[in-house]
Amino acid sequence: MGSVENKVRHVDVLVVGGGPVGLVLAYQLARFGHSSSIAIIEKHPKSSQDQYGRAITLYPRSTEMLDQLDLADELAQECFACRDTVSYDKDGNEVQGRGWYFMENMKDTQWDFALVLRQKYQEEIFRRRLREKGVMLETPVELVSVTVDENIPSGGYRVTALLKNGVTGGEETVLCKYLIGADGGRSFVRRALEIPFEGSTTEDKWVRIDGIVETDVPKSRVYGAFESPTHGNVLWAALDHGATRIGFAFTAERQKGHPEFNEAAAVAEAIESVKPFKLKFTQVDWFTVYSVGQRVAKEFFTKDCIFLAGDACHTHSSGAAQGMNTGMHDAVNLAWKLSMVLRGLAPSSLLSTYESERLPNVQKLINYDKDISRLMTMQLPADWSGDPNADPNEILGTVMEEASTFTSGLSIAFGSNNVNVPGTFKSNVDQAPVKSGQRAPDVQLQKPATFEATRLHKEMPNIARFHAIVFAGEPEHTSVYLKEFSAAWEKSKMFSGVSPISWLTIPAKSSPSAYELLGVAPFGKVFYDKDQTAHSRYGINVKEGAIFVTRPDGWVGTAAALGGDAVEELELSSLKELPLHPLTLNPILHDTKREQQQQPIMQYCFVEGNFADLSRDLAEYLHISTEIEPLLEANTKDEVLKKLVTASAALNTYPEKEFTAAYNLLVYLVMQSPNVNMFLPRMCEHLSKPITSAPLNGSGLALNVLTTIFNLLQPDNDVRWNVFSAILRLVKNSGNFEILRPQLKKLDQWIEEWELDEEDQRKLYGQLADVAEDAGEQGESYQFILKALRTFPASEVSTKEAQDLSLRALKAALISSTHFDFHDLTSLPTIQALSDSHAEYSELLEIFSEKELEDYTDFRDENEDWIETEALDNSALHRKMRLLTLASVAASTNSKELEYKRIAKALQVPVEDVEMWVIDVIRAQLIEGKLSQQKQVFLIHRTTYRVFGEKQWREVATRLDTWRSSLRAVKEVISRERQQAEAQKERELHEAERKIAGASGMGAGRRAPGGRDNMIEMGTD
Missing domain, CATH: 3.40.30.20 (Phenol hydroxylase, C-terminal dimerisation domain)
Incomplete structure (x- = not known):
């Protein structure tokens, strides 16, 4: 067998672990503009992991944080929102103020409830949102070694990670600036870096079991506690999708009755744990037994480049349902700091605050958890000094109430540091309700x-x-x-x-x-x-x-x-570490600027003085006084400006403050010239080059100058196009696409004002596509590429430039996790021209436009070498083709019911994987419908035709005929029913008239023609 090639790639951040913490970390980094420079791996194939179980509860502060990341609404769509609790004593009597009662008093937040959603469903949402940002979870991929070269400066590619593909066995080396170990309690990253995991594991064992139950518990759709004499303080939690979780202590005495712990044992013990209430499982989703313990890593951040997050750096019992919440706090605390450092917006010292802020709060949780876990197993806390005969259930209620605001996350606070700085604000109340380092309340x-x-x-x-x-x-x-x-x-x-x-x-x-x-x-x-x-x-x-x-x-x-x-x-406070530069009111890049009705004016330095004096000041600063003095004497201002602009290249080596002041003056002088366009291209060229004196903030300094120039130029000035191009080059280097996005609405207007020809338009769209792509905005980049393709005249659709750009668009559409409609490509002449020059790509486009999985697999088998040569991700293409195939199968189904077996056959997957694929295709908005697990069918509400041709017209005609026939049948039924109703009404009317006539002695009357207005024609006496 030949050896497998070890590939090498570079990323800024490698996230190890595809659970909720790793996914939310990666999602944030992608959201902040790092999609193209991060990777996330997971050792276990998700299809073989437990489908349910594990963490279930998000407390208010966790949900608030996810809400600010635009994730919470989707979780809320599927969750069980728990606001009610109950506690039952050993006799089944309701007890007030114990157990989970604190949940009913979680206030001061929009999310004033426990969001209960099993980890399986949370991960599905996080993975999909991550895919939408252009980042795929790589699985099954295992980290097999990690080393740090401390000779490489901090911020460089000092981490070397060796990855192994669990399917192919292939190995890959990843060089990264930072590595995050979010790989669980048995963290390989933690062990590889030899970070001590301090704490202990007790002999206590707990059981958790999820499923659909039938019970006589009076309040069953709540968060509940059962004070069992045999199973401790039993957890009863209403779950999503109608399920219930039951958790209890599995004591040594109870273990004796089960030589093997299996599903039957878990069910039997669950039934015992809730007595005197009755319980029956109609479906078991998941169960587990585990040992209780508390451990904390000695370091959360080591070697200036390795982080631990979630269970990798702290484990504890599930007694207070804090596991995933604590991990979410880790993820949210770390991601923004890492992003700002990567973008050069903060010094690397900011990263050390991750450990200094999170570790004390984790230790506080561990201390609570030690007491709570003992009390839930009917043991008093280890350091208990009160009544030795006290009721653990009563003490548990007190402890959980004391910890309630910490448990909810709303009172979690951080000590003073570089970003938490007490200020001069004095509250109007003695105890200020909000201080530095505390949560900012939602109002x-x-x-x-x-x-x-x-x-x-x-x-x-x-x-x-x-x-x-x-x-x-x-x-x-x-x-x-x-x-x-x-x-x-x-x-x-x-x-x-x-x-x-x-x-x-x-x-x-x-x-x-x-x-x-x-x-x-x-x-x-x-x-x-x-x-x-x-x-x-x-x-x-x-x-x-x-x-x-x-x-x-x-x-x-x-x-x-x-x-x-x-x-x-x-x-001098929280913002002192940020790259803050002199204000230039530049609406093109400043999305939070104050409203300005007048033309923005730059804050010039040294503007008191005439042209000659100011030019001398700047020339002296640039060391060219002797060169410009004769020119000033000759009053040749443009020649003076040429010298100054040429010499300004040296400013890129000057200190930040001097750079800004000098350029302010240079811009002021240049803008006074009637021939301003003579100088600006050279200035743009200088500003586009690295500012070596400010490696972190240089792009920002240059952007300030360029955007001020842009705003000072008249809208119809052609040079505005050159300035904007320079701005794009800098934005591309900084990766901060967000500051550009609001102004792109004006792009069409600018193109018209600049009177750009098709070639320049194409160049502009290409630059914008590059900027967006580098910032991780793949969707924006794709749209700009399409605009560029539309600028080619018919005579140039087969040129190399057109074909290269067409291939770029096609590749982007194929690998995108959110692009499913290819008509925007198939209608373009440049794309159509690929059939002659790049037949394989043309065929692949045809498959993704209108064909199905079987066609793709045939193509793949025939063109395996070509796919590898073109560096196309077969697994991603294969997955996408499955989604498109399912959409086609659903669209061609007349019955609106699609059997699992038929889906499995079409997608070439096991029947047990069908639901996962259906959920993904619904989330891709290709289909609307719902699953019937009982019938094993997918009930289709709405479908989308991938292509609409003669076949589809025939299908529509058939459906219209069916609909017409159905309407005709309905119409006939309605007509029949109406006739019968009218006949019945007529009979009732006759009967009523007969009775009236008999009662009033008008038996001689007779019905008259003419309807109800002449119902009775009277005879004479």
Whole structure:
């Protein structure tokens, strides 16, 4: 057998572990723009893992964090939302205030309930959302070795990971800057790095079993506790999809009755555990038995490049249902910090706060868990000093109540550090309700004009940006503070477009005009707090106002008193580590800018003076005084500017502050020339090159200058196109596509103003496609490629440029996890021309456009070498073809019922995998319907034709005929029923008339023609 080639690839981050923690970590990094530079692997094939079981509960703070990541709504669609609890004593009597009672008092949040959804379903959602961001979970792929080269500087590719494919046996080497071990309690990463896992495992064993049950428990769809004398404090949890989880202590005494622990034993013990209530399992989904213990890794972050998260760095019992919640806190705490460091928006020292913030909270959880796990097995805490005969169930209720806000996550807080800095803000109450390092409470707000209700968290999504919230109070009282702050804000170096800060302004009342209400231009978006509940919740005096800065993960970084000193205070607080540059009001890149009605004006330095004096100042700084003096004497200003612009290339080596000041002056001088277009292309060229004096912030410095130039040029100036191209090159290098996205709405207008020909349009679209692709925005990139393809005239559709671009579009569509309709490609002449030059690609497109899995497998078998040569991911293509095939099969089914067996045959999968594929195709929005597990059929509500031709017209005609026949039959039934009803009515009328006539002696009367208006014709006496 020949050896398998060991491939090498480079990524910024390798996530090891495809459970919820790893998936949410990878999803965040993809969301923050790192899709193309991360990878996530999972050792176990998901199809063979337990389909149910494991973690089930998300507490409010976890759900809040997922909500700010745009994940919570989908979880809520499938979950069991648990707001009710119950506790029963050993005799089946309801006991108040024990067990899970604290859940009924989880307030101060929109998500005031336990979101119960089994891990299987959560992972499905996380995987799909990750795929939508362009990142696939690689499985089964195992990490078999990991080493760190500490001679390579921090931030370099110092981690070497060797991966092994569980199917092919092939090995691959991955070089990465950072590696995250989210690979569970038996973490290979932790063991490979020899990180101690401190703690112990007890002799206690617990059982968990999920399934569909029949029971006489009075309150069964709740979170419940049964105080069993034989099985400890028994967990009863209502689950998603009508299921129930039961968990109990499996004592040594109970173990004696079961030589082998199997499903029958789990069911039998579950029935015993809830007595005196009756219990019957009609379906068992999952069960397990495990040993209880608590362990914590000595380090969560080691060697400046390796992280541990979730169970890899802390394990504990499931007594308080904290496992997945704690892992979610790890994932959300780490991702934004890592993203900002990778993007050069924060120093690497920020990463150390992951361990310093998470470790104390994990240790606090472990301490709670030790007591809770003992109490649930009817043992008093190890350090118990009270009544030795105390009832563990009663003490358990007290402990869980004391830990309630920590358990819910709403009181989890962090100590002071570089991003948690106590500020000058003083609350109007003795005990400030919100402090640095605490969760920023969610509060109700109203949008301007419509007064539509919204929430603060909804307006502060986690996109790896800080949020600065100006609580403006009542402007009639705070106007002086607002004006002072506004003046300082204008002069600050804090608010450039590249600085990761978004602004919100919240006045404590509403108005038809936010501008008129505030008396100054608003800071970012405005939301009203007309009932002042937001100010109250944050402890803010409405006559004074305040400024709160929240971190991307939703914790408060600092809070300052509103006023002129606030800007300097904020610069020295949570935001001091960020790359904050002198303000240039550049709407093209600053999505949180204040509203400006006038033309933006740059803050120039050294602008007091005439052209000659200012030119001399800059020339002296650039060491070219002797060269420009004769030119100044000759009053040849353009020649002076040529010298200055040429020499400005040296500014790329100057310190940051000097770079900005010098370029401000140069732009000011150049913009005074009537021949400004003569100089700007050279300036763009210089600014596009690396600024060696600022390796982290250089792109931001250059972007500030370029966007100011762009805004100062007239809209119809052709050079605006050159400046914009330079901006694109810098955005591409920085990877921050988000700052560009809002302005792309103006692209068509700009193209028209610049009068770009087809070739220049194509060049522009190509640049935009590259920028979007590098930022991980595959969908945006694809759309720009299509626009570029539409610029080719008929005479050029077969050129190399057209064909290369066509192949790029086709490959992007094929590998995309969300692109299923290929008509946007098949209609393009450049794509059609591939049939002559690239027959295999043309055939593959035809298969994905209208054919099925069998056709693809035939193609794959015939073109295996070609697929490998073209570096096409066969597994991804195969999966996508299965989804498309299922859509086709569903569309061709007249009965609206599709048997599992037929699906399995069409997709070439086992019947037990059918439901997974149906769920995926529904989520891909190719089909609408629902599964009937009892009938083993898929009930189709709506389907999509992949191609609509003669065959489909015939199908539609057949269905119309069927529909027409059905309507005809219905019409006949209705007509028959109506005739029968009218006949019955006529008979009843005759009978009524007969009785009336008999009762009144009018027997001689007779029916007259003419209907009911002349019902009786009277005879004469």
